[in-house]
Amino acid sequence: MTWLNDNVALITGGGSGLGRALVERFINEGAKVGVLERNADSAAALERDFGDAVVTTIGDVGCYADNVSAVERTLARFGRLDTFIANAAVFDFFQPLVQYEGDTLDRAFDELFSVNVKGGLLGARAALPALVQSRGSIIFTLSNAAFYPAGGGPLYTSAKHALVGVVKQLAYELAPKVRVNGVAPGGMRTRLGGLASNGTAGMDVSQVEGFEQLVIGVTPLRICPQPADYCGPYVLLASRTNAGTMTGAIINADGGMGVRGLTQINGGEDL
Template sequence: MSWLPGYSVLITGGGSGIGRAVADRFVTEGASVAIFGNDAAQLAEAAAGSPDPSRVLTVEGDVRSSADLHRAVAATVTRFGRLDTLVANAGIWDFQRQLTRLDAAALEATFDELFSVNVKGYLLAAEAAWRELVKTRGSIIMTLSNASFHVNGGGPVYTASKHAALGLMRELAYELAPKVRVNGVACGGMNTDLRGPASLDMGERSIGASFAKKRPDAPPPVIPLHDSSTDPRDFTGSYVLLASREQSGPITGQAISVDGGIGVRGFGSPAGGDHL
């Protein structure tokens, strides 16, 4: 039995990484999915590779644009007749760029860019979608991070943005209750095409390359569950659970940690400033 038969879903950043994996899983579970992103070729490839391309709509746009997000919501409703779930997912990482490795100009530019995508993008998506979600008593799912709770999952800008996204999720869970549920999935490290900020010349740098460079004899990741998967497909179950009214109707304002157990002991380095 599928968990999302007849559901209509909009996923920002749905052309790659965890967004694409969630889109594929939702289609498998019976949903129709609109994937939103800023790379037309990437969106087309994701749609063509879907388990059922006939139930996938692509919408090109920028999560920093309210107009683009409103257009995506309207296109989703026009194509599928309703909107049941918004997955606010598009994001960028700062590749753990520490404060002491940023001058003032770079810090200002990186903050503006990263917060515009990781926080403003979520808030604008919620604003564009909430009216349709009220109609269906739907839900919002935000992609959070281990960095929403713990340090050293990124640099100060990324960590601050993911803490902010956690607070945003909780605030919207209150403001939109009881009509719309709002939850998050706090993911650990994944082997995806997550990119960095253009302001640090990292727009073409992919976290996936970091995984590819690991030596066969490299030590295991600094998480308690050393054989924890980094395949984004293995992170999708919590999104299905939170989207399903039948399975998670009473759940709102919660973040499910899917991090391989990082929360058990945190990261392995006792201090970050020994090099200063």
């Protein structure tokens, strides 16, 4: 049984990590997929690996014209759009406020928010007419950093918190025609990259020393998931049959970071 037959999705940042896992999972669930991706090599790999089931647009989520182009190319290939997934993001590599010079902070804020927050809003706006027509839905990729500190520095954390507001506001504004929800994954080893403005453009989280142990240590379920492990909630939210009553919802899929507690009281490992 597949959950997304006849569904056409547009996924930003579909060339790597969670976005690429979503492309594969949605296709396996019966969907066709458009992708907006700034890395041309990653986009070419998608076309090679998934053939006619995917159409890519090379561009920047922070540019409205690129979002429009991705919607148009998806509609031209597949004839409709049911699900827009705002997923592309960049990271601040945990840089604390005190370590920014003022002008660097100024530029880093604009760079990160342009992708992580503005990109989702521009994409939602570009996709809106097609989603209204299909009575479709929007899904934002959030993070544990949308709810708790220390999943990034102040730029990444505040940007992910901002998306909680975006989900709620758009769910309010776009009902009853378009559902708007979010998924908040926890850590995963991907190529999530940094910022030109603070000198971390060439880095990605897969290079962070001890990343897996860090994730396992702060996750009650004691896991460091793979991107594919986070795809189920997206399939659920995209499915009209299974999530037709859900809007304004955010699924925390972070291995239980919200129930870490203040002390180590459980003996869960001994159960």
